[in-house]
Amino acid sequence: MPERRYHHGNLRAALLAQAEATLRVSGVDGLSLRELARDVGVSYGSPRRHFEDKAALLDALVEAGFQRLGAELARAAEPDGRDFADMLTAVAVSYIGFATASPALVDLMSRSRYLAQAPEALVRAREASFAPVRGLVERGQASGELAPGEVRRIGTLIFATLHGLATLANNGMIDPLDDHVISDSIHSLLTGIAGSGFHQR
Incomplete structure (x- = not known):
């Protein structure tokens, strides 16, 4: 050829x-x-x-995946006058849409190599991809819609919820287009981490 x-x-x-x-x-x-x-x-x-080899190809795929995810989350979390719950719901819809459109890629991005001993470029890409969510948490704290506390800890709880919903969608257990399930999950989450409902240890 x-x-x-x-x-x-x-x-x-x-x-x-x-x-x-x-x-x-x-x-x-x-x-x-x-x-x-x-x-x-x-x-x-x-x-x-x-x-150089297959590992380098996989690293490049993961880095590109984080860059695309970050761009989508940034659009969803853009400050535009919405309240915190609406913005977080938009972020959830964006993440679940990305994860259900590219489940194999998200699985690769979630592997331990990319969460612990990852190359520096991938660490930077991963951190940058979730920067919009960190910024959203900080804005929520500043406005009083979220309790004060460690941003990373709250962000981890939010991500666990989003990734759990995406996993359920990919397994066919929920409809990824069911906005009510996503919205109800976000509002239930916020009941625990808004105001006095979130306790520091």
């Missing part, structure tokens, strides 16, 4: 797009640089110009 011509920088994006498509269908075990090159239509050595 003749090698396709790509403008500078486009081959890496094409490889990542195909890798994510393969990940969605075949999982991590179905990914290989050789098969990726064949699917994209380039020489077998071409992917190694961008990814």
Whole structure:
């Protein structure tokens, strides 16, 4: 098969797009640089110009995933006069939409390698992706809609709720488009961490 011509920088994006498509269908075990090159239509050595090995490819997929997630969460959490509950509900809808559209990618992003001993670039990407949620928590505390306390601790509780809802949706246990389930979950969560309902230890 003749090698396709790509403008500078486009081959890496094409490889990542195909890798994510393969990940969605075949999982991590179905990914290989050789098969990726064949699917994209380039020489077998071409992917190694961008990814040293499969681990580097997976790292790049995770980094790109965090960047996309961060952009979506930032849009959902944009201060625009809504109250805290409405903004947090929008963040929940955004996260669940992302997680149900790309479950295999979110599973990869959630693996222990990317939560503990991750490369520095991935740590930065992960932290940046959830910065909009941290900012939302800080604004909620400043306005009195959330109790004072450690932002990371409250953020972790919020993320656990969002990720739990996304997992239920991916397992077919709830309808990801059921706004009532999401809204009720967020309001129940806020009952515990708003005002005096959230206790520091």
